[in-house]
Ligand SMILES: Nc1ncnc2c1ncn2[C@@H]1O[C@H](COP(=O)(O)OP(=O)(O)OP(=O)(O)O)[C@@H](O)[C@H]1O
């Protein structure tokens with residue numbers, strides 16, 4: 001055996017032992033990284049198909065985010081040309097590529113619940129109204145699905161529940177105030193949340209049949225905390241009426257808003 | 259393994275080098291076959307042989323660039339396979355190309371650095387060697403624009419950068435014009451005067467003849483003859499008479515004298531390069 | 543010390559003029575088997591070589607690409623715009639670092655061999671592993687310097703873009719306010735304005751981006767060591783480049799093989815041993831993929847960066863050791 005052959009063998013042994021040994025260093029590191037959300041879960045078969053061969057290679061090569069961005073540009077082009085269904089379909093893939101980026105979900109939701117719904121022409125003909133409402137609500141529901149999907153990956157993100165609240169309070173026909181109130185409540189319970197969600201849940205509760213007392217208690221506490229915006233006052237005025245709160249306990253302000 | 263005071267500059271013992279040729283059938287090439295030679299201190303040794311006879315291979319093994327299949331080489335008593343044997347050697351490879359992106363002075367600076375020279379030493383050596391090889395005018399030009407002769411000379415300067423005690427030159431005059439090769443020959447003689455040992459290879463016999471103390475003739479990997487230049491050149495039973503302004507009458511007399519002494523006149527005429535004759539004789 | 547006496551015997555001091563030159567300090571020194579200054583000389587030489595091969599011209603492409611993306615007119619949300627800019631820039635950085643690491647390194651040794659410049663170095667008292675180390679470090683310096691440049695440009699562009707977006711958004715809110723002055727009284731409107739501006743700054747220039755850049759550099763370092771290792775036993779440059787690219791790609795999926803191998807999937811069959819072989823042979827490049835997380839706004843823990851850097855050192859050490867074993871007795 002020549003010296004070179006011997007050295008080749010030594011090099012081979014070094015590499016193999018290293019390869020074997022480092023598995024036990026790298027595996028815990030990798031597990032830790034998954035746990036800390038540096039990586040999304042492995043892609044589903046369906047996503048792989050949609051990303052395509054080239055995109056798949058790129059995504060594997062550490063360019064997942066870039067692939068997502070390129071797809072976002074494509075989606076944008078679809079959107080620009082009014083092809084909302086394609087844009088939305090793109091976004092379902094994008095969110096698979098980067099499920100922990102909120103704005104991907106948000107963008108998908110916007111395209112669906114806001115932009116697509118706006119594109120439906122309101123029918124003059126009464127008979128087509130029901131059909132229009134069904135299509136409209138389907139698009140809003142798909143938008144809500146984006147947010148529900150996001151909630152799986154970002155369960156603590158107040159923006160998700162805030163958006164869901166908004167969809168139920170403003171977009172669905174008819175509005176579902178009770179659900180909206182529930183989502184606003186969840187948003188208000190999230191870390192780093194915005195203070196207005198608490199009030200919003202109060203407003204929505206006020207519209208939810210049977211929850212008036214709860215709404216009154218919540219808004220009254222807000223008022224007592226010295227948060228006395230126009231909406232707080234007008235809702236309290238209404239609720240005091242409805243619940244027959246004794247005059248002495250009512251707030252002194254009277255809202256001009258009806 | 260240490261440097262011993264009486265060790266010769268180069269000692270090659272029973273060197274055999276077999277190359278494996280990458281091919282389907284396990285072909286091999288015997289490049290050097292059981293070659294032994296010694297170069298004494300301060301000696302200039304010429305290795306001559308036709309193309310493909312194994313000169314470069316011998317030198318590469320000597321410098322540790324190739325491994326001997328069997329046998330061993332040493333430089334000043336240190337085994338060639340050890341890095342420290344190269345401390346005192348300068349090497350000029352055949353058809354040298356240096357880093358084209360460097361200028362002449364950067365080249366010498368770089369080789370000086372890897373030989374461990376200090377900054378001041380590198381500066382001095384660079385100036386001195388560039389003067390020595392007559393490249394002062396091209397100091398700051400990149401080697402990409404150098405001619406073959408200039409490359410050969412910068413190669414020589416590079417080989418001398420750490421003041422080695424042994425210089426190995428593989429075809430130092432190949433592709434150099436006559437005046438250039440005279441310059442190189444003068445340089446070799448000057449190095450010899452300084453007591454530097456030199457081993458050089460060539461198939462241009464004229465230069466070898468002028469500078470070498472001893473030559474070895476190598477053919478198809480075998481060292482076929484070796485010896486002091488005078489010994490090899492002088493043919494025992496032949497005498498060459500060189501006369502100046504000899505008249506035809508004198509020549510007749512000489513012929514007559516020779517005939518009377520049971521000698522045979524082979525030729526009278528201009529002498530041929532004797533080494534060349536020898537070379538052809540040995541390799542035909 | 544024998545050395546010294548010998549030199550003087552061969553060439554007496556008075557003779558040390560003219561051709562043979564002055565006595566050098568090195569002549570009396572014992573030869574050291576490891577010399578940082580020699581390695582540094584080789585490192586800087588490699589770096590200069592690459593620089594004079596005009597590799598930095600490639601960086602112009604990078605600059606053009608990110609400036610184009612930065613100021614391309616896209617009616618995206620501000621976050622999307624910044625994300626795209628970061629994705630493209632960091633992607634381009636990965637790409638360039640990868641190309642430098644693979645193509646540059648793959649050319650180094652074959653070029654030296656072809657031009658016979660390798661002979662002129664190795665016939666000096668330079669141990670072969672120092673030569674390899676010099677090449678490796680030279681490439682690392684090259685990649686580092688080019689990434690420094692790209693990073694500086696990247697940060698500037700992101701910073702400028704962020705400022706512009708903040709200003710545009712603030713202006714939009716201000717215009718709205720001018721039109722509907724009563725919104726100035728509306729707390730939730732004011733909060734939304736703050737939120738929108740905060741979202742942009744959250745998405746702008748942040749320290750975590752440097753973590754991503756560092757991870758890219760580390761990945762390219764490992765890739766350099768891999769390519770250097772391959773080039774010590776490869777016979778052609780093309781082979782080196784193609785196998786290094788293959789290692790690069792498979793290295794990103796290596797973790798799948800490893801988890802499968804370690805998961806204790808049922809014995810028997812060839813899948814598990816195969817997964818094990820893949821896990822053992824290929825480096826895990828997926829470990830360095832934090833760019834996505836950083837771009838999506840995840841914070842990067844310092845411990846992770848330390849672990850990553852440590853792993854990289856280990857890779858460099860082992861691969862260079864293996865490479866010098868292969869190279870040390872190679873016939874040149
Ligand atoms: N790396 C190698 N692989 C295979 N064979 C080789 C190798 N190097 C040299 N040889 C063969 O070894 C023999 C000797 O070659 P070498 O280069 O030593 O000759 P040379 O005397 O220097 O010739 P030239 O005068 O042409 O330089 C040749 O037959 C050559 O083909």
Ligand SMILES: [Mg+2]
Nearest residue numbers: 313314315352
């Ligand atoms: Mg030769």
